Amino acid sequence: MTGFRLPSGGQIDRSQPLSFQFDGTAMTGYSGDTLASALLANGVRTVGRSFKYHRRRGIVGAGVEDAGALVTVGTAGRSVPNLKPATVPLYEGLVATPVNVWPSLEMDVRALHQWIAPLLPAGFYNKTFTWPSWHLFEGAIRRAAGFGTAPSAPDPDRYAKAHLSVDVAIVGAGPAGLTAALALATSGVSVVVIDANPRPGGSLALTDPAWAREASATLSRAGVRVLTNSTAFGLYDHGLLGVVEQCAPPGAELSAGRVRERLWLIRAARCLLAPGLIERPLVFANNDRPGVMLAQAVRRYLTVYGVAPAQRWVIATVGDEGHRCAVDLLAAGLDVAAIVDHRAAVTSPAVAAATAAGIPIEWQARLTATLGRRGVEGARIALASGSTRTVACTGVAVHGGWSPTVHLYSQAGGRLAWDDARAAFVPSTPVARVETAFGWSVGEACAAGAAAAARVAQAFQRSTVAVALPTAPPADAPLQPLWEASGAEASAFVDLLSDVTARDIRLAAQENYVSVEHLKRYTTTGMAPDQGKTSNLPALALMAAATDRTIPEVGTTRFRPPFEPISLGVLAHSRRGALLAPSLTLPLAREHLGLGAEMEEYGRWQRPALYPRRGERREETLVREVLAVRNGVGVFDASPLGKIELTGPDAARLLDFISVQTLSTLPVGRVRYHVMLTETGTVLDDGVCARLGPEHFLLSPSSAMASTVATLLDELLQCDFPAWRCLATAVTQGWAVLTLTGPNALALLSALGTDLPLSTLPHMSIATGRVAGLPARVARVSFTGEASYEIAVPSTAAQTLWHAIWAAGTVFDLQPIGLESVLVLRLEKGYLIHGVDTDGETTPDDLGYGGGIARKASDFIGRRSLLRPEQRRSGRRQLVGLTPEDGVTVLPAGGHVLLDDGTPPSDGWVTSSAYSPTLARPVAIGLVADGRARMGARCQIADGDRRIPARIAALCAWDPEGRRLHG
Amino acid sequence: MKPPLLASRIEATMHLIPCPYCGPRAEWEFQWGGEAHRPRPDLSADDATWAQYLFERRNTRGPALERWVHRYGCGQWFHLVRDTVSHEVLAVYGVEDRPPDLVVEPTP
């Protein structure tokens, strides 16, 4: 008989039934159930099919150690794949579906996996499928093998992040963690306790749940925060603990405003790790058959959930836990056919209780195999006498010993030591800021918790209080490890979730993957959601046996975060969609949209790309906007341009140090184009610098580089030249800048009303005064090739200026110009864009700015590097113009430039290219080897296999004399 | 023209850095400024000396002297001694100060 609900008992609320669905079937459970306990109570044995071999799997454990079968919970955007049923709290309306069931959970696909299985030995990803062909099998293997599927729709729920700073974070609220928390509760240090379960207590649920409840209440009264349903998944540097709190069960509908999961980043001065023990399974033939469960998990289902997973049991054990399980089963009214104990007969209170209950015990015996079709129907036992017995049973409880949960300790850098008596790896080396507390029994755990608390308190020069301890069962007799109970059968599993068998481990040894790191990767053991919790030690032990080494000689891998799988949603928390990388908004964003602007992101700024009119195609808009600037006047928003003000007697000196050009000779009121280099002599940025006063400069880096340049200036002033008297202040967002550009720009600016001496303001100058009644700085600089006036006003005055410009602009047929049109205008002039027309190798000479450097007196960043052979060699790529021979083909940006016969190697590439409305022909610029010396030379531009004949031309295609700038 | 999306800083960094002006703050508020105490050769340096300045670092195993700036905080630069093995922060000192005694500065 399969599982059922016991008539009474358990810590569930039988007055609150819950209905749920599994694999399309309606079922009921109770409040307080997990999905696993409810499935067992409904008689479900096969919960899923295995990763590679498609074998039936059921519930194995009662917590994170449940490595039996994974399920998907929830539907559509709320579906969460690959959950362990024992970690999912039951709720009304829960919908769970098995993972990896094809064609269906119950359909017999033996015929299929019989021929797939031989194709999937250990290391199958590493081996070449030479016969007959991987592709022939790929589809079938992919359908039959694998884990759950990703949600089909976006996750509709909210996730949150919280920070917490505490003196002590205690991980685990079992006997050790609770004792430690109570001991520290009134000591004056701040404490947070983290536990994965809905209720604190851990194994106390089996021994003294009342004490755990009272401890919780005491902690709550003392103001100690206990985070339940919270998994500490990683312990990082400097005491940073990553915790995911499950605020609502997976897949459940959320009421408005509620959060599904919360990422806690807890910075703890001390971490007290008390995560308890994980029970180990046993390796024997068909140890994965539904009905085989861990012994303490069986006890938990009986005691905590009032569920009998099966009626008639055989217990296979290497220690006393199996005997306790047998006694509990009997007490629940179930049958125990036999306890199969690997040890020579021992005496202990647990053994005595089993004996007194009349349970047959087979000493020095091994359970070697289970039998059955859809689940366990019998067990084969090798007796001490050497004979074999087969026993009918529907459940097998196994106990292979205990492993301390060392994941977080190991993540933090702790080394493990082999404890031979307990056959387990235990924490050994001290780790800064970390205390560990675990014990092999409730009593030992409490003592360890109290001792760890005392060490923590001492670090804070406080003292702990004595704690009244819970009822502690008597100590166990020693265990005797058993790493493999049967011979070479194929179906003895080491890692159920990864479908790794004992034979796979031996295959790895045979193929010389004997290092523990290779073993893990070759067989994939410990890599599935189990993360080695149950599989780690059996795999190591089998490798040790296969290579005639001891287990500590094989060693263990360092555990890495996360301890348990965590959702991507909680790692992203609020940073989704528009909040992933928020854009910067212009002060005039609404006004631009009002004019029909198409906004695009340029270097994090949302800027108008174009202002298309109704029915206009993109190319038509470009032509109209460009010609408006060439023939009349346009306005564009230049606010994102970087603005750094430098003041002080050493400002000019600093500018000379960061610039290729000599900026200290710039007269007040004038503007100079300049180039900044990195220390390796390549171009860092270009821009203009204006001198507002003898000790007052305004630097305009490109908008993309503004913060980099500001950081560089800060570093120079603070670290390298602390004695220099200069202040550098980034004021980019403080100013809104509207640029009037075109032959009528001057007339429009005059019409706005200004006290500036416009008629005497030459190209490359700046003046401060009033425009349209507003305080303004007006710079006459140009990025379009037409006379241009950049009007900068405080960004709070942006709207006023905007409306004034439009009021005055009507008679001039003023048009708004998008950035895409500006980029065409500058390309016609051959003005470069840093990072588009330059790259990490471009020097000032490559751009034609090498001429004046020799005359500059002082050193500057990158200067020495310009003298290196690499920067002085011939054949460097130089920025030049490119023109198609046919006069109509727009050259492909990025297309390689091939000189001479048009064959590789490449001589450079096209960096920017467009159709020029002004010239009614294509224009392009690019970096070409020795380009300036090859003016007029024929070349071919590669566009895939196509070759476009072109010529090297002057960089500037429109008004090369610059008459329009000065006009 | 559109640059790639700038992924915002995630909490991939875990150190707790003691800003000398603000106190301990999470690493993601700071920006690393590279190895500290590297005198810049003047223009007369030969190619080998200059190349060494540009491209060679001590790559210390153990206590490393570094520049950091509290970028998303007070904006101040400072020096940090960070053990590159244990990740412990051993000392913090001002930008104009010499390294504290606990560090034996290796020869470049």
Ligand SMILES: [Zn+2]
């Ligand atoms: Zn600071």
